[in-house]
Amino acid sequence: MDLGIKGRRALVTASSKGLGRGCAQALAAAGVNLVLNARGAEALEATAAELRSTYDVQVAAVAADITTPEGRDLVLIEAGQVDILVTNAGGPPPGMWTDWSREDFIRALDANMLTPIALMQALMPGMMARGWGRVVNITSQSVKSPIAQLGLSNAARAGLTGFVAGTARQVAGKGVTINNLLPGIHATDRAISLDTGVAKAQGINREVAAERRAATIPAGRYGTAAEFGAMCAFLCSTHAGFIVGQNILLDGGAMNATL
Helix, strand or coil: CCCCCCCCEEECCCCCEEEEEEHHHHHHCCEEEEEEEEECCHHHHHHHHHHHHHHHCEEEEECCCCCCHHHHHHHHHHHCCCCEEECCCCCCCCCCCCCCHHHHHHHHHHHHHHHHEECCCCHHEEEEEHHCCCEEEEEHHHHHHHHHHHHHHHHHHHHHHHHHHHHHHHHHHHEEEEEEEEEEECHHHHHHHHHHHHHHCCCCCCHHHHHHHHHCCCCCCCCCCHHHHHHHHHCHHHHCCCCCEEEEEEEECCCCCCC
């Protein structure tokens, strides 16, 4: 399918690895020029070089911490007038509700709620003025089905979801859509981290922990960054202009719900 976005320009944050990279790769395959961001310069530059050579698109790379004002300024200067924004940031560490201080919550909110909001506030006015734009926020399945040990993520991502729910309806008339992608477990570094934590707690090896988790998913496996990226690219396409303010779950059927 021709997504109709060849020649558009996109900013994808936390895009050197994992789901962010999957989204960047799918957009590059559709002919979109990219501004990539991550904290680690080496992995970021490697991803940028691979996408340039594979898809013959323009790829700029900005190594910066997008969760800080200084980092956002650097990224936004390079981004300029983008048509597509994909926000992503690593999730906060797991734990229990008794473990977290106010500072822990502030860090989680900064990374997973306030940073995406700041990027939308910076870039959507230009999209609206030009009459076209796409925003996709990578959040979590936890906004539909909270995960006890990921309380920091539950709180921050639920806040972002509430902001998008109202804002998406205000900007849709200007040709700008905002939607959220809610990943379940995917074969990324995040999954390795979570499985390692479970393995330590249960006294088993990580491979066994991963097998047990996969067995709880109706699809019988973890998702891939490529299939996640394909959904992201579709939401950024010309075909998705009537999808507004939605929370699309990609979890292999793990959440057992009718609606």
